[in-house]
Amino acid sequence: MDFAEHRFDTVEGPKIYAREYAARGSGKLPVICLHGLTRNSADFEAVAPRIAELGRRVIAIDARGRGQSDNDPDPLHYRPEIYTGDVLYIMDVLEIPRAVFIGTSMGGIMTMLAGLTAPDRVSAAVLNDIGPEIDPAGIKRIGSYVGKSTPVATWDDMIAAVKATQQVAFPGRDADFWRIFAHRVARERSDGRIEFAYDPAIASAFSAAPDTTPPSMVPLFQALATRPVLVVRGAISDLLSPDGVATMKRIKPDMDFVEVPNVGHAPTLEEPEARTALAAFLAKVE
Numbered sequence: 001m002d003f004a005e006h007r008f009d010t011v012e013g014p015k016i017y018a019r020e021y022a023a024r025g026s027g028k029l030p031v032i033c034l035h036g037l038t039r040n041s042a043d044f045e046a047v048a049p050r051i052a053e054l055g056r057r058v059i060a061i062d063a064r065g066r067g068q069s070d071n072d073p074d075p076l077h078y079r080p081e082i083y084t085g086d087v088l089y090i091m092d093v094l095e096i097p098r099a100v101f102i103g104t105s106m107g108g109i110m111t112m113l114a115g116l117t118a119p120d121r122v123s124a125a126v127l128n129d130i131g132p133e134i135d136p137a138g139i140k141r142i143g144s145y146v147g148k149s150t151p152v153a154t155w156d157d158m159i160a161a162v163k164a165t166q167q168v169a170f171p172g173r174d175a176d177f178w179r180i181f182a183h184r185v186a187r188e189r190s191d192g193r194i195e196f197a198y199d200p201a202i203a204s205a206f207s208a209a210p211d212t213t214p215p216s217m218v219p220l221f222q223a224l225a226t227r228p229v230l231v232v233r234g235a236i237s238d239l240l241s242p243d244g245v246a247t248m249k250r251i252k253p254d255m256d257f258v259e260v261p262n263v264g265h266a267p268t269l270e271e272p273e274a275r276t277a278l279a280a281f282l283a284k285v286e
Contacts, residue, residue, distance in 0.1 A: 003019040003020055003021045003022075003048070004019070004020040004022070005017070005018075005019060005020075005068075006018045006019075006020060006090075006094075007068075008086075008089065008090050008093055010064070010086060010089070012072065012074070012077060013070070013072075013073070014064045014065075014069060014070035014071065014072050015069065015070045016061065016062065016063075016064060016069045016070075016086050016090065017041070017061075017062040017067060017068035017069045018041065018059055018060060018061040018062065018090060019041050019044075019048070019058075019059070019060045020057070020058070020059050020094075021048045021049060021051070021052040021057070021058040021059075021060075022052060022057060023052055023055050023056050023057040023058075024052055024053045024054075024055060025055035026055065027055065028054070028055045028056045028286065029056065029098055029099055029100055029123050029285075029286045030056055030057040030058065030059060030096050030099045030100070031048075031051050031056050031057070031058045031059070031099060031100045031101075031102060031282075032059050032061070032087060032091070032096075032099045032100070032101050032102070033047070033048060033058060033059065033060040033061070033102045033103075033107070034061060034063075034083075034087065034101065034102065034103040034104065034106075034107025034108075034110050034111060035060075035061075035062075035063065035066070035104055035105075035106070035107050036104045036105030036106045036107060036266060037105060037106045037142065037146065037202065038066070038142075038146055038185065038196065038198050038202070039066065039104070039184070039185060039198075040062045040063075040066045040067025040068070040069075040184070040185070040197055040198070041060035041061060041062050041067055041068075042067065042183075042184040042185075042197075043060075043104065043184060043268070044058070044060040044102075044269075045184065046268075046270050047102075047268075047269045047270060047278075048060050050275070050279075051278075051282065054279065054282055054283070056100070056282065057096075059090070059091075059094065059096070059099075061086070061087060061090060063083045063086070063106075063110075064077065064078070064082070064083065064086060065078055065198055065199035065201065065202050066197060066198045066199070066202075067197050067198075071199040071201070072199070072201075075201040075202075075204040076204075078199075078201065078202045078204060080106060080109045080110050080113055081113060081117075083106075083110050084110045084113040084114050084117065087110060087114065088114065088118055088121060091121060097120075097121065098120065098121055098122070098123045098286075099121065099122070099123065100122075100123055100124045100125070100126070100282065100285060100286070101114060101115075101122050101124070101125045101126070102125075102126040102128065102269075102278075103125070103126065103127060103128060103130065104128040104129065104130070104266050104269075105128065105129060105130050105239065105265065105266050106130075107128070107130075108125075108127040108128060108129075108130030108131075109130060109217065109220070111125050111126075111127060111224075112125075112127070112132070112217060112220035112221055112223065112224060113220060115220070115223040115224040115227065116219065116220050116223035119223060122224070122227060123227065123228075123285065123286050124227050124228040124229070124230075124281075124285040124286065125224050125227060125228070125229050125230070126229075126230045126231075126232065126278065126281065127229065127230070127231050127232070128232045128266050128267060128269060128274075129232060129233055129234050129237050129239060129240045129265050129266035129267060130239065130240055130266075131217075131221065131231065131240050131244045131245065131247065131248050132216060132217040132218040132219075132220060132221035132244070132247065132248065132251075133216060133217070133218070133241075133243070133244040133247050134217075134239055134240075134244070135237075135238055135239050135240065135241045135244065137238045137239075138237070138238040138239030138240075138265055139239070141168075141238060142239075143203075145165045146202065146203045147200040147201070147202060147203025147204075148200075148203070149161060149195075149196055149200075150195075151189065151193040151194060151195040152193065152194050152195075153193060153194070154194065155179075155182065155183075155186075155194055157194065158182045158186045158194040159178050159179055159181075159182040161182075162178060162181055162182045162185060162186070163178050166181065168264060169234065169236070169237075169263065169264030169265050169266070170263065170264065171236075171262065172262070185197060218247070218251070221248060221251055221252075222251055224252070225251055225252045228256070228281070228284070228285045229252055229255040229256065230255070230256040230257070230258070230277060230278065230281040231245065231248055231255055231256070231257045231258075232257075232258055232259075232260065232266075232267055232269065232274050232277065232278075233245055233257070233258075233259045233260070233267075234259075234260050234263035234264045234265055234266060234267050235259050235260060235261045235262065235263060236262065236263065236264045237263075237264050237265045237266070238264060238265060239265040239266070240265070245257065256277065256280075256281055258273055258274060258276075258277035259273070260273045260274050261273070
C-alpha cells in the first residue's frame with residue numbers, strides 16, 4: 001500500500017518524519033505506531049497496511065535520531081518524554097485528537113507516558129514486549145551493541161551484522177527474513193557504505209548508567225488501566241519477563257494478552273499469533 005510522507009518542524013530544530021497510511025473506509029479512530037530504541041517506522045511497513053485495510057488511518061513515526069528524522073545536536077534530547085512530546089505535537093498538526101497507540105519497546109514506554117501526561121489522547125494501547133518492569137538482562141544485551149557499530153561495505157555485510165545481534169531473538173529464521181530485517185533497520189549512505197539508521201548518540205543513556213537497574217514504571221502503566229490494553233510478549237523475551245506480565249495483570253486484570261512462540265525481544269507483530277490478537281483487539285476498540 002502507498003503511504004504519504006510528512007516532515008514536521010520541532011521547537012528544538014530537528015525535523016520529524018512520519019508515514020501516513022490512508023484508511024480503507026472511515027469512522028474508526030486512527031492508530032499511532034511507535035518503534036523501539038534503534039528502529040524506525042519501517043518496522044510497521046507490513047503491519048500498517050493491514051490496519052489501514054481495517055478502516056483506520058495509520059501514522060508511523062520515526063523518533064528523532066532515527067530513520068528519516070533529523071539527528072538532534074543535543075544528545076540529552078534523546079529521551080522518551082521528548083519523543084512523546086513530538087508525537088503529541090504531530091497529532092495536533094494532523095488534527096488527531098485521540099488515537100489507538102501501538103508501541104514496541106521504547107514506543108511502548110512512550111505510549112505509557114502519553115497515557116499519563118495526555119490521557120485524553122490515548123483511547124487504547126498495544127504494548128509490544130514492554131511493561132512497567134524491565135528485565136535488566138535485556139537492557140544489558142541491548143547496551144552491548146547499541147551505538148557501537150561502524151558502517152560496512154555491502155548489504156551482505158549488514159545482513160550478517162544484524163543477524164549476529166538479533167538471532168537470539170529470532171532463532172531459526174531464513175535468509176529472506178534477515179534480508180528484510182536489515183533493509184528496515186539500515187540505510188545506504190551517499191558514499192555507498194551501509195550504516196544502521198539511527199544516530200549512535202542515542203546510546204548515551206546506556207553509557208551513563210550501563211549497570212543500573214531500570215526504574216519501575218508502574219505509575220505509567222496504571223495510567224492506562226481504564227483503557228483497553230493488549231500486551232504482546234515474545235515467549236523468549238529477555239526484556240518483558242513472565243513476572244513483569246504478572247504485575248501488569250494484577251494492575252489490569254482485564255487486559256488482553258498474547259505470547260508469541262519462538263520470538264524474543266521484540267515480536268514484529270507479523271507473526272500469526274500477534275496478527276490475530278491485534279486484529280481482534282482493534283475490532284473491539286473505538
